[in-house]
Amino acid sequence: MEQVTTKDFGQVNTWLLDQPTMLHCKDLTKVYPTPNGDYVVLESLQLEVRKSEFISIIGHSGCGKSTLLTMIAGLNVISGGKVMVDDDTVTESGPDRAVVFQSPSLLPWLTVLQNVMIGVNQVFPHATRAQKSDICHYYLDKVGLGSDTKKRAADLSQGMQQRVGIARAFALKPKVLLLDEPFGMLDSLTRGELQDVLLEVWHREKITAVMVTHDVDESIFLADRVIMMTSGPYAKIGDELVIPFERPRRRAEVLEHPEYYDYRGYLMNFLNH
Amino acid sequence: MISKVLQPARELVEPKEKVTLINKDKLIKVVKFIGLGFLEPLVRIGVGEEPRKNALLIVKSTVFPVCSILLFLVLWHYGAAYLFNVEANIKIEAARAAQGEAAALAMKECIASGDLSCKPNVLPSPSEVYEAAVTLWQDHLAIMAKKVAFSEKVAETNASRQAQGLEMITYTGRPSFIDQIKTSILTVFAGFLLAMVLAVPAGVLMGLSTTLRTSFNWLIQILKPVSPVVWLLLVFMIVKTLIKDPSLDKSFIISFVSVGLCSMWATLVNTSLGVSSVDKDFVNVARVLKLGIGKNIRKIVLPFSFPYIFTGLRITISVAWMVLIAIELLAQSPGLGSFVWEEFQNGANDSNAKILVAMIVIGLIGFLLDRLMVMLQRLLVVSKSEAS
Numbered sequence: 001m002e003q004v005t006t007k008d009f010g011q012v013n014t015w016l017l018d019q020p021t022m023l024h025c026k027d028l029t030k031v032y033p034t035p036n037g038d039y040v041v042l043e044s045l046q047l048e049v050r051k052s053e054f055i056s057i058i059g060h061s062g063c064g065k066s067t068l069l070t071m072i073a074g075l076n077v078i079s080g081g082k083v084m085v086d087d088d089t090v091t092e093s094g095p096d097r098a099v100v101f102q103s104p105s106l107l108p109w110l111t112v113l114q115n116v117m118i119g120v121n122q123v124f125p126h127a128t129r130a131q132k133s134d135i136c137h138y139y140l141d142k143v144g145l146g147s148d149t150k151k152r153a154a155d156l157s158q159g160m161q162q163r164v165g166i167a168r169a170f171a172l173k174p175k176v177l178l179l180d181e182p183f184g185m186l187d188s189l190t191r192g193e194l195q196d197v198l199l200e201v202w203h204r205e206k207i208t209a210v211m212v213t214h215d216v217d218e219s220i221f222l223a224d225r226v227i228m229m230t231s232g233p234y235a236k237i238g239d240e241l242v243i244p245f246e247r248p249r250r251r252a253e254v255l256e257h258p259e260y261y262d263y264r265g266y267l268m269n270f271l272n273h
Numbered sequence: 274m275i276s277k278v279l280q281p282a283r284e285l286v287e288p289k290e291k292v293t294l295i296n297k298d299k300l301i302k303v304v305k306f307i308g309l310g311f312l313e314p315l316v317r318i319g320v321g322e323e324p325r326k327n328a329l330l331i332v333k334s335t336v337f338p339v340c341s342i343l344l345f346l347v348l349w350h351y352g353a354a355y356l357f358n359v360e361a362n363i364k365i366e367a368a369r370a371a372q373g374e375a376a377a378l379a380m381k382e383c384i385a386s387g388d389l390s391c392k393p394n395v396l397p398s399p400s401e402v403y404e405a406a407v408t409l410w411q412d413h414l415a416i417m418a419k420k421v422a423f424s425e426k427v428a429e430t431n432a433s434r435q436a437q438g439l440e441m442i443t444y445t446g447r448p449s450f451i452d453q454i455k456t457s458i459l460t461v462f463a464g465f466l467l468a469m470v471l472a473v474p475a476g477v478l479m480g481l482s483t484t485l486r487t488s489f490n491w492l493i494q495i496l497k498p499v500s501p502v503v504w505l506l507l508v509f510m511i512v513k514t515l516i517k518d519p520s521l522d523k524s525f526i527i528s529f530v531s532v533g534l535c536s537m538w539a540t541l542v543n544t545s546l547g548v549s550s551v552d553k554d555f556v557n558v559a560r561v562l563k564l565g566i567g568k569n570i571r572k573i574v575l576p577f578s579f580p581y582i583f584t585g586l587r588i589t590i591s592v593a594w595m596v597l598i599a600i601e602l603l604a605q606s607p608g609l610g611s612f613v614w615e616e617f618q619n620g621a622n623d624s625n626a627k628i629l630v631a632m633i634v635i636g637l638i639g640f641l642l643d644r645l646m647v648m649l650q651r652l653l654v655v656s657k658s659e660a661s
């Protein structure tokens with residue numbers, strides 16, 4: 001396989017160099033016991049993400065992207081190595097690592113507002129009612145649902161539900177935002193809209209974000225750095241690509257950027273080998 | 274784009290229709306809510322909506338069921354008449370064999386005259402059952418009158434007894450059919466409440482913990498199929514020892530506890546099934562948000578398993594009602610079951626008809642109880658979504 005390193009593009013996100021490390025996976029290993037013996041999904045994976053960095057992870061289906069993300073979230077037992085968030089070792093799940101799942105997984109018996117509020121209540125137990133309500137409304141406004149807060153979550157379309165999912169995650173004011181193919185179930189038009197929404201909210205908060213995606217264009221458009229995982233078993237990080245486009249980004253500008261197709265080709269090349 | 278272009282046009286059309294629409298939809302909602310959903314097409318016809326389609330719907334949802342009931346009555350009528358003839362012939366032949374032709378003729382005449390002394394004891398016809406129902410109602414009115422008279426008579430005595438701190442004198446006469454129904458309904462609700470109070474929390478606990486679930490699975494599987502009769506005997510053994518206080522109504526306690534124990538299994542199993550099948554995504558949400566156990570149960574587990582629990586409760590109440598009749602019959606505790614048993618023992622000429630009246634009443638009440646549960650479920654779902 002032709003190995004092109006990021007240096008060939010000569011790009012570094014210099015502003016990131018001053019940022020402290022927010023997320024650190026050290027020798028991370030995951031073994032699933034199966035009837036035919038142990039299945040090693042990830043082996044000795046190293047990943048360092050700086051504060052306020054947005055990275056996306058691409059890789060073939062079944063290589064262990066979701067496994068990696070759920071281990072960071074604390075939802076999946078770590079078989080070896082460790083995950084550190086802001087210098088604390090992860091031992092269990094918690095609202096400092098908010099997750100946006102592929103299916104919106106809103107509680108359908110609650111309203112839009114209640115779905116966001118349930119998390120805010122957990123994270124800000126001592127805030128007044130008005131303060132909590134302000135937080136919820138702020139993020140629901142930002143994702144474009146300011147006037148739908150009283151609707152039942154079950155009555156919303158998939159795209160709208162995922163907007164709530166994004167608001168719910170940001171409202172937790174997490175240290176790390178984890179997104180597992182959040183737009184995978186949406187049609188391409190809605191997906192584009194939601195990418196814009198996500199990027200806009202994210203740009204104000206600059207929360208360290210890790211997003212798994214199958215969509216090469218999405219990974220370039222959103223991320224400061226794209227992580228490419230090798231195929232499993234024994235998957236690890238095969239390569240990475242720094243995306244130095246200015247922020248805030250606009251879709252049209254990104255697409256017209258002279259280097260865009262170089263980056264795209266580079267990623268496609270990795271995936272097709 | 275397209276929808277944006279179309280929208281203004283739709284808004285122009287809509288308001289005109291809305292005036293009539295709102296009332297109709299509200300009415301339909303109410304009708305459906307109280308479990309009379311079959312009236313919906315009637316309402317729609319009332320406002321002149323798709324008359325052909327709705328007329329067909331009425332035929333399907335109302336006319337056909339009524340026809341089936343009529344058909345049933347007709348079959349019953351002729352069936353009863355046939356059985357009557359068979360039994361009459363047997364009687365006549367028996368008389369002929371024993372005492373000769375004259376006796377046979379006398380028997381034939383006697384049967385034809387409708388005299389009670391020689392009336393064949395067979396399945397009563399619908400009209401006899403109707404008469405029995407009327408008799409039972411009049412009997413009830415008579416007993417009511419007696420009760421009123423009694424309470425007037427003892428009013429003074431009771432007042433002075435109360436002043437002295439003595440027990441009041443109460444009416445101890447025979448209960449009417451309606452009193453029996455009331456007792457049965459009271460017992461079934463007490464049993465149902467007991468089942469709910471036991472089964473829902475136990476089901477939640479079992480659903481949450483695989484250890485508990487596997488530990489109790491065998492026990493439940495063994496206890497579940499045990500017949501109501503055996504439960505009754507078991508409860509009798511225990512209550513007999515535990516409750517010595519004569520002021521407590523022992524037979525009532527025995528009946529409702531047995532009913533509760535017999536009927537709680539469906540709710541227990543369904544609740545634990547619902548709780549254990551909470552969507553993995555919701556479990557993850559709870560874990561990420563670090564919801565405490567109480568909040569997790571209130572905000573996620575219970576709302577998720579609500580439909581399961583209600584299905585369980587619906588089964589429980591219908592089982593409770595079915596079992597109650599058998600238990601009353603066996604335990605000789607007051608209620609519809611013992612009414613049926615007494616009528617059966619008593620063997621008066623209209624006993625069979627009265628038993629059939631009881632049967633129909635039992636069926637109707639069972640049906641109503643089920644409707645009640647459906648309504649309650651809707652009520653809770655509506656109030657839950659409207660809260661906040």
Ligand SMILES: Nc1ncnc2c1ncn2[C@@H]1O[C@H](COP(=O)(O)OP(=O)(O)OP(=O)(O)O)[C@@H](O)[C@H]1O
Binds near residue numbers: 064
């Ligand atoms: N609970 C489990 N037990 C055993 N094997 C598992 C389990 N969960 C996942 N795997 C296996 O681990 C591998 C990685 O799964 P994972 O879901 O992390 O892949 P992924 O990269 O997210 O795939 P996709 O892109 O399709 O979402 C797969 O081969 C999968 O079959």
Ligand SMILES: [Mg+2]
Binds near residue numbers: 065066067180
């Ligand atoms: Mg996955």
